[in-house]
Amino acid sequence: MKILVAAGGTGGHIYPGLAIADKLKERLPDAEIVFIGSQVGMEKNIVPKEGYPIEYIRVRGFERELSLETLAAVKGIFDGISDSKKVLKRHQPDLVVGTGGFTCGPLLLEAAKRGIPTMIHEQNAYPGKTNRMLGKKVDRVAISFKEAAEYFPEDKTFLAGNPVRDVFKQTDRKALRDKLGLKESQRLVVIMGGSQGAGSINNAAASFIVRNADNPEIVVYHLTGRGQYDKVLEKLKENGVKLDDCRNINVLAYSNDVHTLIGAGDLVVSRSGAMSVAEIAAVGIPSILVPYPMAAGNHQEFNARVITDNGGGILIHDAELTPDLLAETIPALLRDEKGLEKMRKATKERAILDAGDRICAEALKLIK
Numbered sequence: 065m066k067i068l069v070a071a072g073g074t075g076g077h078i079y080p081g082l083a084i085a086d087k088l089k090e091r092l093p094d095a096e097i098v099f100i101g102s103q104v105g106m107e108k109n110i111v112p113k114e115g116y117p118i119e120y121i122r123v124r125g126f127e128r129e130l131s132l133e134t135l136a137a138v139k140g141i142f143d144g145i146s147d148s149k150k151v152l153k154r155h156q157p158d159l160v161v162g163t164g165g166f167t168c169g170p171l172l173l174e175a176a177k178r179g180i181p182t183m184i185h186e187q188n189a190y191p192g193k194t195n196r197m198l199g200k201k202v203d204r205v206a207i208s209f210k211e212a213a214e215y216f217p218e219d220k221t222f223l224a225g226n227p228v229r230d231v232f233k234q235t236d237r238k239a240l241r242d243k244l245g246l247k248e249s250q251r252l253v254v255i256m257g258g259s260q261g262a263g264s265i266n267n268a269a270a271s272f273i274v275r276n277a278d279n280p281e282i283v284v285y286h287l288t289g290r291g292q293y294d295k296v297l298e299k300l301k302e303n304g305v306k307l308d309d310c311r312n313i314n315v316l317a318y319s320n321d322v323h324t325l326i327g328a329g330d331l332v333v334s335r336s337g338a339m340s341v342a343e344i345a346a347v348g349i350p351s352i353l354v355p356y357p358m359a360a361g362n363h364q365e366f367n368a369r370v371i372t373d374n375g376g377g378i379l380i381h382d383a384e385l386t387p388d389l390l391a392e393t394i395p396a397l398l399r400d401e402k403g404l405e406k407m408r409k410a411t412k413e414r415a416i417l418d419a420g421d422r423i424c425a426e427a428l429k430l431i432k
Contacts, residue, residue: 065158068099072106074105080163081185100119102166108120148173161427162182206423210223232343277313284314289317341367
């Protein structure tokens with residue numbers, strides 16, 4: 065039994081692919097699972113560390129509209145199709161699963177043309193153009209939000225959710241707060257903008273920290289992103305904040321323990337990538353969501369509205385996020401404990417905690 069998983073580009077595509085692979089491996093321990101990626105994405109660093117073999121195909125810009133602006137872009141598309149044919153001929157897979165990234169389009173198209181069982185997983189509430197096209201060709205479409213159903217054929221689409229790690233699904237709030245040394249009266253605010261950081265969030269967050277550096281009742285964990293860490297530290301220093309003297313303020317470039325932070329938290333300020341929204345929902349933490357304005361098809365706003373339109377959080381557009389607005393909104397939410405509890409409940413109601421099992425079950429039907 066051999067299964068190919070096309071997953072690449074960003075963590076939002078790669079980690080769902082890994083979660084699906086893990087579930088398939090549980091059910092099919094003898095199956096050989098090979099990832100197909102490209103050299104331009106994060107998969108070349110992430111996938112091997114998780115113990116899966118990965119092969120690469122040449123592809124460029126398949127997720128955008130076809131363009132004749134450069135010969136390189138056109139050549140990349142044809143290279144991807146050619147390499148996909150070779151990969152399929154070499155491996156003769158029993159199933160091909162695509163979770164997004166440049167490699168997903170050509171590989172899934174070629175697999176579907178050959179009658180190989182195929183499935184795609186769409187992470188966002190508003191699907192990208194490539195998946196909307198693939199949805200007409202593949203055998204099964206797993207969606208993460210019911211709002212995405214209208215973009216795919218009804219007879220092959222099922223609601224699966226985004227598979228998140230168990231640490232987000234099994235949080236013990238009291239234990240996590242004890243781990244962080246939080247007092248019962250203290251309120252924990254987690255602010256994060258992704259691995260590379262978000263300038264608008266970091267700017268507003270730095271101002272919020274300046275105003276609350278001497279407020280022991282508000283504890284802040286600010287994850288700046290690796291690319292903006294030094295800039296944030298410099299701004300805090302310019303405004304007289306000495307982090308060594310502020311036991312309630314924690315500024316980090318990145319954290320591998322986000323599940324601990326939001327599991328113990330009272331409020332999170334975040335972008336609204338699909339996996340971030342899924343993790344927030346799994347934990348059930350109230351949120352202020354600031355969609356990335358340049359996301360393809362504005363899909364981050366669609367993701368955010370899955371939570372905010374149901375009372376689980378507040379949506380603030382990037383252009384409207386000012387230091388004053390954040391400084392006013394956070395304390396107002398923290399003062400309203402009943403309101404926070406309603407937000408927790410509304411957020412948790414949007415969580416799908418068995419996404420990996422749902423996807424695995426449908427995949428096994430295709431193989432059989």
